[in-house]
Amino acid sequence: MTGFAPCVAVAFDGPIDIIGDVHGEYDALRALLVQLGYDDEGRHPEGRRLVFIGDLCDRGPDSPAVVEWVMAAVAAGRAQCLLGNHDLLLLVGESRDSLRWFIDPSHAELQPGGKYAHCRVVPPERKAAYLAFFDSLPLVLERPDLRLVHAAWWPAAIDALRAAGTPGNLALYEAATQRIETQLEVRGITQREAEERSEHADQLKDGQGNPPLLPALAEANLRRNLDNAVRVLTFGPDCLATRPYYVMERWRMAERDRWWERYTDDVPVVMGHYWRKFETSPGTAAPSMPPSFDPTLGPSAWLGPKRNIYCVDFSVGARFVERSRGQTQFRTHLGALRWPECQLVIETGVVVATEPGFVSG
Ligand SMILES: [Mn+2]
Known part of the structure; x- marks a missing residue:
C-alpha cells in the first residue's frame, strides 16, 4: 500500500481549531462545527482549519458518519486527524463491545436491547476505506509553537x-x-x-x-x-x-x-483521551475509569508544572450512557480549543477563555 503520511507530521500553520474525541457523536460534531463557523464541507470564512485529536469512533450512535465526514475533510485539505486508541483498536481488529459496530456488526450487543443497539454499523463496502484511513493517520502533529498528540508526549x-x-x-x-x-x-x-x-x-x-x-x-x-x-x-x-x-x-x-506532571518543555501540548469534565460538580465520570485529573479541575485549566498542556476531551464519549438513563440535559460535551486564541468552544456555543501558563495569540 502507498500513501502513508509520516507518523510524526507537520501540523497546519495559521489559526486552527483542535476538536476533542468525537466517539461517534455526529450531531455534537455538526453542532460544534456550526459554533466554530465552519460550513458543511469544513470550510471557514477566515481560512481557519481543523485538527481532530483522535478517537473519532466507538460508543456513540454514528461512527460511520463521523469517519466519513472527517475523511472527506482530510482529503480536501481542510482537516488533519490524529490516530486515537479506539481507532488503533479497529486497525488491530480487537474484539470488545464498543468496537463491534466495525469488527462484528451481527453481534448480539448491537441488536435491539443490547448495550450498543444505538450504534449504526459500518457499511460493509466502506470497511477497507476506513482501515486505510486509520492506517495512514499521523500519531503526532507538530509545529514550532505547538505539539498535538492523542494521549501523551512521550x-x-x-x-x-x-x-x-x-x-x-x-x-x-x-x-x-x-x-x-x-x-x-x-x-x-x-x-x-x-x-x-x-x-x-x-x-x-x-x-x-x-x-x-x-x-x-x-x-x-x-x-x-x-x-x-x-x-x-x-x-x-x-x-x-x-x-x-x-x-x-x-x-x-x-x-x-500522569506524564503531564513531569513535562517541563516550553512548547505547549494539546491532547485528548483523558475524559475531562466540563462541570466540576459530581457526575460526568467516564464509565468505570479511575479519574485522571483532580475533580475540581475546571475547563479553563491547563496542566503540568508550566501549565502548558491542555486536554480537550470533555467526555462526549459517555453521552450514550446519559441517553440510556433518559437524560436530555447532557453534562458531557464535545469541545474545540481555538489556537492561538486558547479559547474553548463547546457544541452548545459556550465559550471559555482558558488560562495557560504562557502568553499566546
Ligand atoms: Mn482515547
Whole structure:
C-alpha cells in the first residue's frame, strides 16, 4: 500500500481549531462545527482549519458518519486527524463491545436491547476505506509553537517513530508487538506470567477476586505499553499500580502515569483521551475509569508544572450512557480549543477563555 503520511507530521500553520474525541457523536460534531463557523464541507470564512485529536469512533450512535465526514475533510485539505486508541483498536481488529459496530456488526450487543443497539454499523463496502484511513493517520502533529498528540508526549516513542519512516500504523504496531513478545520470552517473563495467571486464575476471573499485585503480569503489561510507540502515544503511558484494580472486564496491575506532571518543555501540548469534565460538580465520570485529573479541575485549566498542556476531551464519549438513563440535559460535551486564541468552544456555543501558563495569540 502507498500513501502513508509520516507518523510524526507537520501540523497546519495559521489559526486552527483542535476538536476533542468525537466517539461517534455526529450531531455534537455538526453542532460544534456550526459554533466554530465552519460550513458543511469544513470550510471557514477566515481560512481557519481543523485538527481532530483522535478517537473519532466507538460508543456513540454514528461512527460511520463521523469517519466519513472527517475523511472527506482530510482529503480536501481542510482537516488533519490524529490516530486515537479506539481507532488503533479497529486497525488491530480487537474484539470488545464498543468496537463491534466495525469488527462484528451481527453481534448480539448491537441488536435491539443490547448495550450498543444505538450504534449504526459500518457499511460493509466502506470497511477497507476506513482501515486505510486509520492506517495512514499521523500519531503526532507538530509545529514550532505547538505539539498535538492523542494521549501523551512521550519523547522515546516519538524519537523511535521519527526513525521509523512511514510503514503505516498497523505495521508499526505489529513489529513492536513482535519485538516486545520476543524480549519477554527471552527474559522468562512470559513463562512467569503464565504461571501467575494459572496460580491466581480464580482471583483473576471476575471483579470480586482481589488478586495480589502479580509482578510478571505487571512487567509484561508495562512493556507492552511503554515499549510500543504506537500504543504509548495513543493510550498514554502506564506505571505500576499501587494495588490491582478491575476495569473493562479484567484485573490490571498497571495504571495511568500522569506524564503531564513531569513535562517541563516550553512548547505547549494539546491532547485528548483523558475524559475531562466540563462541570466540576459530581457526575460526568467516564464509565468505570479511575479519574485522571483532580475533580475540581475546571475547563479553563491547563496542566503540568508550566501549565502548558491542555486536554480537550470533555467526555462526549459517555453521552450514550446519559441517553440510556433518559437524560436530555447532557453534562458531557464535545469541545474545540481555538489556537492561538486558547479559547474553548463547546457544541452548545459556550465559550471559555482558558488560562495557560504562557502568553499566546
Ligand atoms: Mn482515547
